[in-house]
Amino acid sequence: MPDALPEPARDLDGDGPIWQQIRRAIARPILNGDWAPGSRVPSEFDLMERYGAARMTVHRAIRSLASDGLVERRRKSGTIVAVRPPERPVFEIWNIAAEVERRGAAYRFELLERVLLEPGDERGGPIGVDDGTPLLWLVCRHFSDGQVLQLEERLINLAASPDAAEQDFDRVSPGLWLLHNVAWTEAEHAITAEGAPEAISAPLDVAPDAACLVVERRTWNGLEPVTYVRLWHPGDRHRLVGRFKPVRA
Amino acid sequence: MPDALPEPARDLDGDGPIWQQIRRAIARPILNGDWAPGSRVPSEFDLMERYGAARMTVHRAIRSLASDGLVERRRKSGTIVAVRPPERPVFEIWNIAAEVERRGAAYRFELLERVLLEPGDERGGPIGVDDGTPLLWLVCRHFSDGQVLQLEERLINLAASPDAAEQDFDRVSPGLWLLHNVAWTEAEHAITAEGAPEAISAPLDVAPDAACLVVERRTWNGLEPVTYVRLWHPGDRHRLVGRFKPVRA
DNA sequence: CAGTGGTCTAGACCACCGC
DNA sequence: CGGTGGTCTAGACCACTGA
Secondary structure (H helix, E strand, O other), rough: OOOOOOOOOOOOOOOOOHHHHHHHHHHHHHHHHOOOOEEHHHHHHHHHHHHHHHHHHHHHHHHHHHHOOEEEEEOEEEEEEEEOOOOOOOOOOOOHHHHHHHOOEEEEEEEEEEEOOOOOOOHHHOOOOOOOOOEEEEEEEEEEEEEEEEEEEEEEOOOHHHHHHOOOOOOOHHHHHHHHHOOOOEEEEEEEEEEEHHHHHHOOOOOOOOEEEEEEEEEEEEEEEEEEEEEEEEEOOOOOOEEEEEOOO | OOOOOOOOOOOOOOOOOOOHHHHHHHHHHHHHHHOOOOOEEOOOHHHHHHHHOOOOHHHHHHHHHHHHHOEEEEOOOEEEEOOOOOOOOOOOOOOHHHHHHOOOOOEHHHHHEEOOOOOHHHHHHHHHHOOOOOOOEEEEEEEOOOOOEEEEEEEEEOOHHHHHHHHOOOOOHHHHHHHHHOOOOEEEEEEEEEOHHHHHHHOOOOOOOOEEEEEEEEEEEEEEEEEEEEEEEOOOOOEEEEEEEEOOO
């Protein structure tokens, strides 16, 4: 009796605690998009049988997914793939295309610059790698309904992500490509307000010195820097929103 | 044999699941500051005996505290109160005094305005309560080493927090007082960049139209708005920083 | 009503690491 | 070595809620 519908892997990967293995077995098809939002996740009883684990173990795996927002649970009706998958941590600055489309606007981006930096190029400074490390420098504009929403200045550490050198980034934006192709373990955001210098105000289509919201993001894989990006937004066209709950007493 | 050192409550409060009751019994003295950072939390075995619960139950309570950053755990050496208590969610915009002092600067604040709003006053609009609800309007400046770091415009819903009407906010800043005296269940931040209008640029001690980082925060208790605050920061004197980890695969 | 998740127990073995 | 937390099991009862 072959299975017609996508299923979680029948075997675990043997790496680490069982509950984390089960977690991965469920998370993978969700993050890959193999399981549509709203579709049913096997019940705890099913998973106990499939993986031969105790219910507490299965429960911990699924609870962990629920607390990260990948699934939603309700008694009786069961567990479903989250309808609105989690914003990447906190603010929607990870995938601007999704954000624009979520608001019902048309998204488009444009590559303005793509340079393999020579050693000593000062533009490579912020990423924090030894001089001589191969770096790719990119500049893009992102549009919402034809209006510039974001100017992106990006450095990619080709030592951490050699495949990026082969990408022309004509069709897929650097941020989206990195999100899907390069592993990272840590990221840091810094948010500031700056008046736009001339080099920025022109492509961003704002007045010189207009207030801009600037997001800098550094991303690491272990201790190795992966990418550094500086995102400029016209202050009057963008806001970062986040919702929080208190640390429970 | 009386106990000389602070202890968790001997009895649970009977409210909700046992693991949450144990969690609260441990979290309370930590958040109150009764247990110094770095001091030892009773072992799981101790807590099993004290509360007559199974070890899995105790473990879940402490694991939950660890994941919120209130305690740190290590095998053999045990569980200790976190040395660096968690930043209030994500960014250090909850308690600017602590943030300033963490950087080794001297903190001071100054109350500029304190008005009980009349019904119909347009300044009360943003908090989103029915007209006629008593509202307190406050304006403060916060200094770091004598330099203005933040201008705070705040609304407090006195229906949600009647005690605030008795506070003169001369010595304790409104934000800090609310943090310690009013319960909240949800908060929302919106971060934007704006050029400073004249009414802001003067007290903030920046040039007119200078780029400012503006944080708006709305806080609710259940469905009732508690406070609304608009925080203006000179763009060149403030940055919001946050660190993140990926949603695990 | 019956299926589902939420919680809880009383054990067990193991890994880590300070003494 | 022994105390600690990390994990796991095989049961159990309960609360919620959709059919």
